[in-house]
Amino acid sequence: MNLEQLKQYEGEDASPYARAMIESFRSIGYNLSTAVADIIDNSIAAGAKNVWIDFAWKEENTSLVITDDGRGMKEKELVKAMRPGSKNPLLDRSQEDLGRFGLGLKTASFSQCRNLTVATKSKELNKIIYRCWDLNYVTAVNKWRILKYLSDQSLIARLKKLTTGTSIIWKDLDRIIDKSGESPEKAMNQFLERIESLKKHLSMVFHQYMENQKLTVWIKNRKIAPWDPYLKTEKATKVIAKAIINDIIEVVPYVLPLHSKINRQVFENASGVKGWNSHQGFYIYRNNRLLLAGDWLGMYKQEEHYKLARIFVNIPNTVDIDNIWQLDIKKSVATPPPEIKTQLKEIADKTRKEAVEVYRQIGERRQKSNSKNKVLVWTDKKSKGRRFYQINRSHPIIANFLSRYPSSKAKLNRLLRLIEETVPLPLIVSNETENNDFQTTPFEGKASSDMVKMVIELYESFIAEGKTRDEAVEEILRTDPFAHYPELIENI
Numbered sequence: 001m002n003l004e005q006l007k008q009y010e011g012e013d014a015s016p017y018a019r020a021m022i023e024s025f026r027s028i029g030y031n032l033s034t035a036v037a038d039i040i041d042n043s044i045a046a047g048a049k050n051v052w053i054d055f056a057w058k059e060e061n062t063s064l065v066i067t068d069d070g071r072g073m074k075e076k077e078l079v080k081a082m083r084p085g086s087k088n089p090l091l092d093r094s095q096e097d098l099g100r101f102g103l104g105l106k107t108a109s110f111s112q113c114r115n116l117t118v119a120t121k122s123k124e125l126n127k128i129i130y131r132c133w134d135l136n137y138v139t140a141v142n143k144w145r146i147l148k149y150l151s152d153q154s155l156i157a158r159l160k161k162l163t164t165g166t167s168i169i170w171k172d173l174d175r176i177i178d179k180s181g182e183s184p185e186k187a188m189n190q191f192l193e194r195i196e197s198l199k200k201h202l203s204m205v206f207h208q209y210m211e212n213q214k215l216t217v218w219i220k221n222r223k224i225a226p227w228d229p230y231l232k233t234e235k236a237t238k239v240i241a242k243a244i245i246n247d248i249i250e251v252v253p254y255v256l257p258l259h260s261k262i263n264r265q266v267f268e269n270a271s272g273v274k275g276w277n278s279h280q281g282f283y284i285y286r287n288n289r290l291l292l293a294g295d296w297l298g299m300y301k302q303e304e305h306y307k308l309a310r311i312f313v314n315i316p317n318t319v320d321i322d323n324i325w326q327l328d329i330k331k332s333v334a335t336p337p338p339e340i341k342t343q344l345k346e347i348a349d350k351t352r353k354e355a356v357e358v359y360r361q362i363g364e365r366r367q368k369s370n371s372k373n374k375v376l377v378w379t380d381k382k383s384k385g386r387r388f389y390q391i392n393r394s395h396p397i398i399a400n401f402l403s404r405y406p407s408s409k410a411k412l413n414r415l416l417r418l419i420e421e422t423v424p425l426p427l428i429v430s431n432e433t434e435n436n437d438f439q440t441t442p443f444e445g446k447a448s449s450d451m452v453k454m455v456i457e458l459y460e461s462f463i464a465e466g467k468t469r470d471e472a473v474e475e476i477l478r479t480d481p482f483a484h485y486p487e488l489i490e491n492i
């Protein structure tokens with residue numbers, strides 16, 4: 001139906017109730033870290049070089065102020081900025097502008113507090129102006145109304161010292177300050193823990209801006225250091241083939257060094273906020289701002305032996321790209337379209353292969369040095385001109401089992417004999433020669449459950465025998481088939 005036809009029908013007003021709608025703005029799913037990151041996106045868009053996060057713990061009267069030295073806003077701009085949906089998401093924006101929906105300032109703030117004041121100073125006006133959203137007031141009057149209100153001059157002390165800039169002031173922080181009768185000490189500790197997570201989150205999300213000296217973020221006058229997911233300054237970090245997809249998407253696949261090749265502290269720091277295993281995969285940036293930090297985009301599961309693979313992917317922030325990558329309001333989700341996903345998967349395959357190779361190499365080195373006295377599951381024997389294959393009764397797993405159930409020992413031995421005597425040799429030989437490239441390593445693709453249990457049992461039995469950790473690990477690495485999985489054993 002076209003627009004002209006629709007206009008002929010009777011219409012009725014169905015604008016949202018301020019009271020109900022503004023409360024639902026609170027539930028977009030931000031936490032303190034993602035909310036502050038969204039506020040800093042605006043600072044970057046306003047050309048800020050510095051962002052200061054200040055707070056003073058006063059229990060329920062605690063406030064949090066985010067100040068930038070960007071260009072600030074004139075009065076009309078300020079009023080417009082306070083409006084939910086201040087800009088059309090379909091409009092093109094400058095490259096530095098990380099915004100899209102005209103919502104972030106409001107939704108991120110309301111997710112954490114009930115009172116938001118924006119104070120700003122532009123070159124044109126050269127004085128501080130402010131506006132305030134107060135959720136209690138909106139609820140009482142049931143109107144979308146902002147106030148010319150600032151509760152306390154001390155909250156703009158930082159802004160007063162700047163020539164231009166903006167302060168986002170959060171008061172009545174009901175979502176992060178627990179008033180439910182907890183002891184004030186506990187509430188303060190919880191708050192400080194959240195600040196600690198915030199610090200880590202910002203050093204990750206804006207690491208590119210910080211590394212390139214485009215932005216400095218200060219928490220209570222202390223500068224936050226960038227977190228480099230790729231350990232770019234380590235000599236042992238490898239860059240696999242760089243690529244540019246569709247002329248605009250920059251891809252740099254990294255394989256990080258093994259822990260034995262780097263300093264312990266560097267290794268621990270590289271584990272990031274989620275830990276080594278969860279930080280493998282793609283790192284998706286939108287104009288150098290990190291959206292996703294380690295995710296295989298549904299292509300694979302995260303597995304221990306691929307944890308050294310981290311792939312940088314930077315997309316620009318145009319209307320079309322944001323649309324087809326399905327950017328969300330919080331800027332926490334971006335999904336590549338199918339044809340790009342296929343190309344990314346090829347790159348991921350290559351990178352994962354290289355990442356697992358790092359472990360295979362140490363495995364092989366150890367295997368070589370141990371090959372003389374390696375303990376195999378199967379041994380081959382020759383008797384009366386006939387070759388036959390036997391299960392090694394002194395292989396630790398089998399020996400353990402036999403000694404654990406002495407009453408069934410004879411039965412178990414008969415079972416093993418049965419298997420040995422009926423190995424379908426001719427079938428194996430003919431199948432293997434047909435499919436030369438189909439030889440797999442033992443437990444290929446199943447290293448997760450049965451293998452892990454067996455390794456742990458074996459390890460425990462060696463320790464029970466009085467071996468040290470290192471001796472037990474050496475012993476397991478000599479034992480077939482575990483020698484194929486050094487990364488598993490290293491992690492015991």
Ligand SMILES: Nc1ncnc2c1ncn2[C@@H]1O[C@H](COP(=O)(O)OP(=O)(O)OP(=O)(O)O)[C@@H](O)[C@H]1O
Binds near residue numbers: 072081098100103
């Ligand atoms: N720190 C700031 N300095 C200058 N202008 C700002 C600042 N913060 C917000 N603004 C202005 O307010 C507008 C609204 O910000 P808001 O975060 O709500 O939406 P957005 O950034 O346009 O889009 P998104 O919803 O994707 O964040 C911005 O477009 C910008 O013009």
Ligand SMILES: [Mg+2]
Binds near residue numbers: 042103
């Ligand atoms: Mg924004």
